[in-house]
Amino acid sequence: MAIPTKASHSRIYDIFARWSTLSYRYAAWVLLSALLVTVVCGLYVSRNLGINTDTTDMLSEHLPFRVNMKHYNETFPQDMETLLLVLDAPTPEQVYTAAERLAARLKKDTASFYDVYTPNVDVFFERNGLLYESLPELEQITDRLAAAQPLIAHISENPTLSSFTSVLTRAVDELREGRSMELQPVLRGISATFDARVDGSPRALSWQTLFNGEPQKNKYQQLIVVKPKLDYTQLSPAEQPIAALYAAAKDIGVSANGPVRMRITGEVALAEEELNSSLRGMEYAGIITFVMVAIVLYFAMHNAGLIINVLVCLTMGLLLTAAFATAAVGHLNLISIAFAVLYIGLGADFAIHFLLRYREILESGTPPAEAMHLSGGDAGAALTACTITNAIGFYAFMPTDYSGVAELGIISGTGMVISLLVTLTIGPALLRYFPRKVSTKAATKSSVGKVLELSLKWHKLTYAVTFVALVAALAILPRVTFDYNLLNMQAQNGEAIRTFKELLVDADNSPWHATALAGSRKEAERLAQQLAKLPEVTKVVTIFDLLPAEQEEKLSLIEEMALTMGPMTNSMQARPMGGEAQISQRKSLDALAAALDRFIAERPDHPASASVRALKASLAALLARLDAASVDERSRLLQSVEADLLTTLPSALQSMRIATEAVPFGMQDLPESLSSRWKSRSGEYRVAIYPAEDLNDNDALRRFVRAVQQVAPNATGAPMVSLEAGEAVVQAFIQAFLLALAGIVAALLIILRSVKYTLLVLTPLLLSSLFTAAFTVVLDVPFNFANIIALPLLLGLGIDSSLHMVHRSLNNEMVSEVLIHTSTARAIFYSALTALVDFASLMFSSHEGTASMGIMLTVGLTFTLLCTLVILPILLKAPAQSIKV
CATH class of the missing domain: 3.30.70.60 (Ribosomal protein S6/Translation elongation factor EF1B)
Structure with a gap:
């Protein structure tokens, strides 16, 4: 099989050698033109590039699950694109009232909302709620109300702390004397209310739970479903409706510091939150990346001019790619928005290879113009091959059903072509001025090459370690999973x-x-x-x-309940707390404490004894707090206790009264x-x-x-x-990977004209892919909708690195011992390191999908680097020895 030489690539070599020379010769005009193009592209992008945050548009609308979803959304459009408001409060009365007021307030805001729906807060349910109870439950409620009616009637006529505790004192005494009363729920509720006030985390007593005979829970919830008016022309489509929600909540007194708290969730809020965290992650990643890339470039080149060259090429290439995205697609989605960070890693690879090759030739004593001609030809031929394989890897996603990644594919694939042209046009022009001078020196072994010599020296050990790792990875491979949970x-x-x-x-x-x-x-x-x-x-x-079933039987019990309750009035209102009122309230509390003591002494084995003891302990703590307080503090504390005990009574009575007006319905x-x-x-x-x-x-x-x-x-x-989208994504990536692999193999066979060297290029790629997949299990980072896009990127990077090595080995007829000390090996190392810091910065994103993508890319690129610089030179060693140097 013939070994290809530089002559076999003379046309590409000559084109880019002349192209680079012309850019170098007419540097001023090239840079001026580039500046004008960059400014125009920047303005065009800023004015026309949009953001599509609708995640459902990322998969083909012809997929069965999307057809079903579309039909449902057309049938019940009110359930589409909604916000879910979750109201929390310590009592059901408070949360119901807040939900009722907030819903009424939101229904008036027709500029921000299409529809407001309160599933459980409605006059219909308030009137007919008892019909949804079972007959046994309804009978128990009726019995409890009958037993508590005298107490409720007395308190509702005079809703004060003194009246309440006086009634409770009589009830405890009657219980002690042997009367059968279901007093334990009341005692437990009051005890918990006192404890909460003393502990500084007050909560009101729920009379509704007392009527129902239920223990009062720590939290009650009501949900409100809101359909907002979204503006997809804005970066945050729901920003205005969400702001209107918080303003409305504030207007009715719902705040983080109050008893009722509002939280916002639902598909729209989740999408909004995901967008914000994703953008923050990309913003931080971009800043960290530029800093880290500059540091890596310094160690790679030790020359400020060359570093400026790389950064300028990156910036211009990024803007031109964004301009292409604006013209070809018109918008970015939540996946294709990652192209910016990814371009930095891939684009830097092109510039580093070209500049290090130029410096290598220049250091050998070659004049700058001739060095430009040679490096432009060498780098142009190698980078063209890499551009072709990279573009194939990205373009393979275009025919898939995953349109979110298909858009990333067309943008990034074209970005590789742009990067090639920018590198070999702007790079040579900048080299005319930056750097002004590069010192010439005798070629010496780089530190990278010295480290790589070890793998060649211990090649048998390298083979053994690779074989063991390969077997282990194949054993782990069946445990690789995909996380369908968005x-x-x-x-x-x-x-x-x-x-x-x-x-x-x-x-x-x-x-x-x-x-x-x-x-x-x-x-x-x-x-x-x-x-x-x-x-x-x-x-x-x-x-x-x-x-509800059995409506007639239930209505009979409800009528009995209405007769039991009778006409009740309540005059609950704020009263000034004068000195006499304080004395009266303190006496009533002391009387209650005495009644509890009598009960504990005389009826220690009574079923209610535990509840009585708990209330006695809570009351003792409250009385101690009162004794230690100043006059003003004592007044405020007594007012607060009165409010804690009685504030929900009016709404509970009103709800019960409305509930007794139920009528049969169909x-x-x-x-x-x-x-x-x-x-x-x-x-x-x-x-x-x-x-x-x-x-x-x-x-x-x-x-x-x-x-x-x-x-x-x-x-x-x-x-x-969630499940069907995940499976569609997996199928899309399998399809794209097979298309990319077939296209890349075909391209390599054409470029290298050798099956053997095509396999040599592919071997590091396949090994690194296998090791990366195995490490997703080891690190417990399964594939998901975000990090799976690492696969085509790793495919492109892997092909780039191994192709550079094989291309340099063949076209310059180098043995491995020499190859590892060339600018190609150093460029592979430093460009991979640049990409590593680029991708590793994604790991620190608060967005879990972005962070997992950073982990996947970092691990994958590390294995790519090891397979290319450690394993590939050993594989190249045997065939390379037959080449005549």
Whole structure:
């Protein structure tokens, strides 16, 4: 098999030798033209380049899961692109009132929102809520209200601390004397209220939970679904609606320091948060990269002029590539926005190879003009081959269904061509002025070459280590996984992601649930029955579940409850706390303490004894706090305790009164805001399917999706989108990798005209790819939607490095012992090091997807460097020895 020589590449060599010489000769005109082009491109990009933050546009709309999602969004458009407001408060009364007021406020803001929906805060549910309770539960509520009616009536007539504690004191005494009373929930609630006030983290007593006989929880939630008006012409489409949400919350008194707190999540908030963290990550990465690249370039060149040359070429190439992206695509997406950081690593490789080759020739004593001619020809031929293989690697993504990466492919592939032309046009022109002089000296062995000599000297050991590593990597390879969970890509400390994951824990109300559509009632009921039988499903909800059963029986109990409550008035209002009032309140608290002491002494074995003892301890702590306080502090503390105990009573009584006005209702009586979310105008029924497991787990996600699809093949929702999108991405990358590999092999065979040397170029690439895949398991960094784009980049970098080595070895007829001491080996090392610091900076991004991409690229490039500079020279050694030097 013939060995190609420089003559076989004479046409490319001559073209770039002359091109570089002309740029060097007419440097002033070239630089002036470049400056004008750069300014024009900069203005063009700043005025025309947009950002498409809609992640659904990153995959082909013809994929089945996207077809299903599109049909659902057209059928129920109100569920598309929404914000989810989560309101938290220590009592159900407070959170209900806040949600009601906030929803009313948001509905008035038609400039920011299309729709505002409160699933559980509605007059309809407030009036008919008791009908959704079971008959046994409703009977218990009725009995408890009957027992508590005298206490409630007395307090509602005179809602003061003195009145409340006096009634409670009588109730404790009656309990001690043997009367049967369900007083434990009240005692526990009051005890917890006192403890919270003494500890400095006050919370109100919930009368609603007392009516229902439930223990008061630490937190109650209400959800509000908001459909904002998004502006995709802006970098942050939801910035204005989110700002309007915070302003509305502030207007109604909801703040981080108050009892009610608002958090914002949902698909729009998650996308907004992801965009912001991604941009911050790229911004920080860009700053760190330029600093680190400059440091690496200093060690590579030890010459300020050459460093300036590289940075100028990088800057101009970056602007020209951005201008191409603006003209060809028109926008960047959340993936293609990474081209800037990636271009720095790849573009620096071109400039470093050219400049180090020029310096190597110049140091041998060759005049500058002739050195430019020789280095332009040598570097031009090698860089053209690298550009072709790199571009093929990127362009291979264009025909795939993953349009997000397809856009990155066309931008970055063309960026490689731009980088070649900029390097061999601007680089020579700058060398006319920077540096003014490069010292000539005898060639000496570089430190890089001295280190690489060890691998040649101990080549048997290198073979053995490589073989062991290869076997280990092949053993680990089956454990390589893909993380389908889009949430795991985001910055995990953001409010939207933390709130969303908190909601996912409750499988019954998980925002990640599937949805199927049925064309008729019969079909909807059939689907619901079949899906409910699946072990992967915890519940299935349809519009028919909104009609409570046994309405007549329940209404009889509700009427009894209304008679029990009777007419109650409340005059809850702020009262001045005078000295007499303080004395009265203190006496009532002391009387309660005495009653509790009597109960503990006389009835130590009573079932309520534990609750009484707890209240006695809490009351003792409160009294001690009062004794230690000043007069003004005592007044404020007593007022606060009174508010803690009684502030929710009016709203609880009002809600209970409205609930006793329930009437029987049918499907036609459901409010439009509710029914329209379960039955579309076209007559299709929505079937909501909730998972039995936390879908944060990828295996649980797959089980749930596949089980549901067996019954409802056209089901959609976040779980389906996440899994199917992940599989589509994996398929796209397999397709692109095979296309790229086939194209690169064909290009190498044409360039090298040798099967043997084509295999030599590919061997380091395949080894580094295998080692990188194995290390994703070792580092527990699975492939995901973001870091999988490292594969084509590593493909291009791997081809670049090994092709430079083989090209220099063949065209200059060098044995490995000489090759490792050339500018080519040094350029490979320093350009790889430049790319390493470029990609490693991504690891520090708060965006998990960007950080994992940084890890993947750093590990992959490290293996590429080792395989190219350590293993490839050994493989080249045997065939190279037959070459006549």
